[in-house]
Amino acid sequence: MTVISRETAEHYTWGDVCDGWHLLKRQDMSIIHERMPADSKEVRHYHTTSRQFFFVLSGVLTMELEGKIHSLPAHHGLEIPPGEKHQAQNRSASDVEFMVISHPTTRGDRMDCEEPSSRLP
Secondary structure (H helix, E strand, O other): OOOOOOOOOEEEEEOOOEEEEEEEEOOOOEEEEEEEOOOEEOOOEEEOOOEEEEEEEEOEEEEEEOOEEEEEEOOOEEEEOOOOOEEEEEOOOOOEEEEEEEEOOOOOOEEEOOOOHHHOO
C-alpha cells in the first residue's frame, strides 16, 4: 500500500481549465480530487453503470441533476445514481475543489447529452 496525496497523484486537465488528480484509479472504484475555476462547467452527461458521489472540499459546487439545481457548499455532498443526467458547474467567483467517488469507474461509461446545457437554468 502506498500513501497518496494530490502532490503524488496522477494529474490531468479537463474542459481546458479544470484539474483532476487520480487518488484511486481502479476498475471497480475511482476517487478523484478535482478543481474547477470560477465560471467553469462540465458537459451535461450521464453514466450507464457508474454511481457517483460528489463531496465539496472548498467553495460552492452547483450541480444540475435531472433539471434540479443543487448548491453544495464545503463539506456537503450529493449522490448521482446511474442513468441520471447531471452537470457540475462553478458559478462562483472563486475555485471550487471536490472529491468524486465512482463505483465502478466511469471509464467508457460516460454518455454526453445532446441537449445544450445553455437551456438549463
